[in-house]
Amino acid sequence: MELSPVAQDYLKAIYHLEDEHARPVRTVEIADAVGVTSPSVTNMVETLDEHGLVEYTPYKGVELTEAGETVVLNLVRKHRLLETFLTECLDVPWTDVHREADHLEHHLSDELAERLVDFLGEPATDPHGDPIPDTDLVVADRRSYTPLTEYEVGETVVVERVPHRDRDVREHLFENGLEPGTKLSLEAVTPVGIVEVVPDDVDNLVAIPTQVARRIGARAISRGETGLDESNL
Amino acid sequence: MELSPVAQDYLKAIYHLEDEHARPVRTVEIADAVGVTSPSVTNMVETLDEHGLVEYTPYKGVELTEAGETVVLNLVRKHRLLETFLTECLDVPWTDVHREADHLEHHLSDELAERLVDFLGEPATDPHGDPIPDTDLVVADRRSYTPLTEYEVGETVVVERVPHRDRDVREHLFENGLEPGTKLSLEAVTPVGIVEVVPDDVDNLVAIPTQVARRIGARAISRGETGLDESNL
């Protein structure tokens, strides 16, 4: 049973939407994510259901089955491996990596993926700080990072993970110097849902909607930690 | 005008068949090469003709236009770069490289191809000894090698290029120890069209049809050249 790249994209979208909203996914949400109309989605989820990859209840929503999740995790693994390869070896700009990997992931064989792992030295996370599922598709921690929103105003933290699926978000953060590894101090949390931070190597205030800040991962810097002495995990 | 991978495969097949037979290509030959039926070919070459990529005369045959050749050379470039990457970095067995590259070549962006060139150190040939077209799609020498058939019985030569598009041929040669770099001596040329050689690291006689031998590239070994002293080009 060979799954078309298009079908795989639907599954991926369902996976990420499920993850984001923590409830069955609506037709129109999938349509937006994949870039098609709602009837196309109904069509496709029906066939995915027949293949046992999703559970589809008309008018109610869609959920991934275990088989569907396996397909997606395999894809996620390849995606993140490719991203790692593209940044580390080919020097592709941070912001373009996602797009390229999105195409290639469908055409990288399982065997090549394994070889790529070896070549890259079994990386644990991709360049955005997201964990790479292992050969058995187990993800170390599906959401291991501590969201920026968990920290207090005045604290200084190091960015560990950055959201990147949305192009505008990704580029905005990038342009403001927010990458994995960036050190920043939490300046304020406004009542209208904005988190204000000052990145280390930029001097101005950057405003981030809490919705985005919730998906930025960070770890606290110990009081003494000033510069590059980061040997602890 | 985005060309589908399928259409690109047709163009590639036409290119290689033209190259092989040095005359307009027949429908059924394309059908065999691509793995579809003749009517499908007629269909496709009509649309390729409309796009100005081939010149198609019903009942006569198909020829690539310059635009078509550009498309193919871009593909050949990516194909050979990928093959180089797969063997050199990922250690993919010689015999599997072609299949993998055939899939991936359609999905490697131009930009990524350029980056891959840099990463690989601007290789001139792929692992089979075929030249890689440069950025402007100029192939140094489309057929630079001297065919094995040009040498005399009794001579000892080093294999420089090996045919690999046909799976059976490729694996047969591989199993008999014929790879780029193999040293072999020409034992006999039989009247029925067989060239017999003895590879250096194998001890038995290998029989090769002249049709295949014609596409094996080799260079003569100077009398004195016995082992590994190969510093000349």
Place this chain on the structure above:
DNA sequence: GAGCGTGTTTAGACAGGTCTAATCTATTTC
């Protein structure tokens, strides 16, 4: 609990690429 709006599904058409069956053309053979 009737009406309404949002979101979903059905119906039907279309585009790309494929197939089989049937027809046609070129070329070879006599």
Place this chain on the structure above:
DNA sequence: GAAATAGATTAGACCTGTCTAAACACGCTC
């Protein structure tokens, strides 16, 4: 130069994935 044959094309069907337009269901409001 007519018949036979190998190869090519047309005709028509099918599958996948997409669309628009129209019908439908659910949940909310009054």
